[in-house]
Amino acid sequence: MPAEYRLILKHLDEPGYEPTLACYLRHGGYSVLRRVLALEPRVSPEGKTLSPQEQLRQEVSLSGLRGRGGAGFSTGMKWSLVDRKSGKPIYLICNADESEPGTFKDRQIIHKDPHQLLEGMVVSAYANDVHLAYIYIRGEFPQGAKILNQAISEAKAAGYLGKNILGSGYDLEIYVHRGAGAYICGEETGLIESLEGKRPYPRIKPPYFPAVLGLYQCPTIVNNVETLCAVKHVIEMGGAEYAKLGTPNNTGTRIVSLSGCVWRPGYYEIEVGKATLRDLIFDPAFGGGLRDGRKLKAIIPGGVSAKVFKAGEKVKLKARNADGREVEQEVDVLDLPYDFTSLIAAGSMSGSSAIIVLDDSVDIVEALANISEFFAHESCGQCTPCREGSLWMAKALHRMTHGEGRAMDADYLARIADNIPGGRTICAFGEACSWPVQSFVAKFKEEFVAKGKADEERRSASRQPADVPSAP
Amino acid sequence: MAITSSPTARATGSPADVLTVTVNGRPITVPRTQPDWEGRMVPTTMIQACEAAGVTVPHYCYHPRLPVAGNCRMCLVEYGVPALGPDRQPLRNPDGSLIINKSPRPAIACATPVSAGMAIYTDTPNVKAMREGVLEFLLINHPLDCPICDQAGECKLQEYSLEYGQAASRFVETKVHKPKAVDLGPRIMLDDERCILCTRCIRFTRDVVKDDALGIVNRGSYNTIAAYPGRQFDNNYTLNTVDICPVGALTSKDFRFKMRVWFLKETKSVCTSCARGCNTLIGSRENVIYRLTPRDNPEVNQSWMCDVGRLNYKWIGREDRLREVRARGSGNTGWTGALGEIARRLRAAPQGSVALIASARLTNEELYLLGLLARHLGAITDSIPRTGDFDHILVQADKNPNSAGARLLGLAAEPMGSRLPAIADGIRAGAIRTLLVFGEDVTSRGVSTDLLARLETLVVSDVLPNPTTAAAHFLLPGCAAAEKRGSFTNFKNRVQRFQKAVEPPGDARPEVEFLADLVTAVTGRKLPTSIEGLFNHMASSVPAFAGLTWAELGDLGQPLKTELART
16 A cells, blocks of 8 residues: 655654754754764775765765756756866755745745754755855745744754864855745746845856856755755665665655645655555545545646646556566556656656646636746746746636637647747746646647637627637 | 957867857858957857858847847757767768757757857758747737837847748737836936847946946836836946847937938948047938947947947037138138138248147048148147046047047147147247147137237138137138048057048038148149048058058058057
């Protein structure tokens, strides 16, 4: 039976567990940091002397850990790309700008177990020779910022942070920086611009890869809250041991935010790929099924920017059969293992691991209008396709949900959306705002057409000329 | 940023310095690095490689003299890089050509560096579709008010609409409305609805002028260019933002609603407001000047000019311009009569009894002729220094456009103006009986009207009336630089020629013309009558100008070639 596997969330919902240093220490907190700081150089089997930092980075590479923010990029790889020869300081930034609609996992860690994040950050910073780190927390988390600042002062007072940590001679300062309320600040280069005090306009890549030209044009690592916590567990268990959790190339545990029309919405930590979408939605250990006897209509599997799955949709996956040959299997989307690779292979993504379940009570056009309004509001407006396209789509959908639809609007929307993604924009927001439109319209086209047609008929019946001229 | 001459990118041919890419299948060899907007050597970009291949990549936000922003997305191209084998060597087709792995994603040509063997495609259906998509997005919220827009005729939205536009709009939503006729500063108006948010203006004033005056407020499609609250966009370079604005968002208060740009005749000229000599285009129609705009010259002004220089043209059309040749007592004598009488008096003047004050706003050719005259007469000469504010971008403290020419041609004292007291003393003592003044009001420079009244002969040439012209026995109406041809030597000893844009008023004639007549009449020397011939004659007889010819000056000028010039 699929079940939760609580690694990062292990203690934080236990009765009496508090976000204090004393409580964290009672539960074995900062023991990993103590071990890390005591590491000595070691000679590898190949006869190469590895510094403590190199050993730590090797463990993270070995663990197969992938970023928990949304893109799922290999953490070990991200760290290996850092320019360590520039002579400039290296910065670590914890991305706590959790704002993908449907996602509410990082805030649990920040609110309930801030020291776990701090320990993960100190370990990660030590592994990368970082002496100055930032936690960029979204503006809408004022309480989280307060808790983190409290935790930082506690940790500093006790010697887990600041100058000469635990007598090791290693210094690290962590500052909490609050955003001002913009989704785009979660994009790592937008975040860096914001941290520098500017508008969070994502940077063009090339040349501004954070690993080389990040914060203040210095090499910078930006990792998600959950990722940094996972690093603590990777080091605690050892990379190889951590990699045994989950499935190959989808290692470790992951916190899923489950919301929408299910009985038990909430956050669930699972071994990656060890539960299917069906498990997460219907199993009593997770969502517990749909409410009020309703039927499943759609699943947004990775935050609202992920392409939607339609209930009953079949996807073709490549798998290896018993004799090692690659075969194509057709599976129902509900039977997809919830991991990085399967969802990408199925044409969507696990993104920020936020599953939003829509049942048959949901008007799909209304749902998409809601999503598009969000993206139109959050587009930074720097580059043309996203700036103009996101609002255009939102306006069209607003029209469709206010009685002014046209049967042709499904095609109209798709043609707008098709001009935005695929590298046409500076950052991935272009994909984020257009993928929902592309997928909703493609998979639920009949609903868009029906709604538009109904509007047209109603308008012609009332003999009121439409405000909207028909396009040629 | 001080404007300095940028290193010229040159493919030396050495394999280490160059690489070969293909643009639409055609190989082109480009330097590995080229100077960026600040002159730093950075990897060559796709857009530069395409330009080298003669392929234009449409763009709005990219400007070679500004930091790259990459926001308009009009320059998206497709590309591929050579496929590598297990030995990291490029794989080849049977015919020896490289096997290219085409990238699934496009790249912006303005910011993406080229690499050896890269294949760039600008003419594929995908690229065309992307350009059409971007242009459609730019136009959906644009007011489409071309008939009343000053940019019409030189607008990139219009230009690219020809190639990538659609005949009908399928946009049926309500447009975003933004502020119009925003008074951004004393010389600039902004129409935020026309703005395509390319940020060229922001980058220019922030990075080139170092006046971080403009920014964007709001977000998404509601993004709006604005000056900081309570602040005016007011530095000496604001009008350059009108030039680089690819659309009609930023307009010049001086020029807006005055003239359709396609009626303007453009004449290559040089600014006369200081010693830098920014290269300009004079926009005129039917003998009226409507605007000056900078003309790109990497060695002098890059793409810019200052607001003071740009607006320093209105006096040319003033009603009180001097337009009649006058001889005291005889009224309007016409050129022949006046020049004949002046020549007669000068031939009769004893050596040392003549003084000559020649403006450093005259051209090299005019100063050369005046120098011939002065030497023939044994005249004492000087020019008038004119100084003012300067900055570290373009503006020079020396406000004369041709101080270097006045020095090199032997008319100005060193320091300039230091012989003026001696001239005044000579008049006072009666030793100087004849004074020739070209283009200056000497009464404010120590040669008072009382002193002028003591002269037997006062010959004055100028374009506008002043106390000196009022005192003249002979008044010869001259020309503004825009009304004649000639050359100036700038503060870096660069000789730059300029062309005639408009006709002078009344009987006014270019000084160079009547001076040639006068010199011949006084000295008996035959001189070339064309400006080309006169310049070449000067170059062959004045060592500082040796080796230059009018033709070789070209549109961008040439530095003096001699050692003399460098001292």
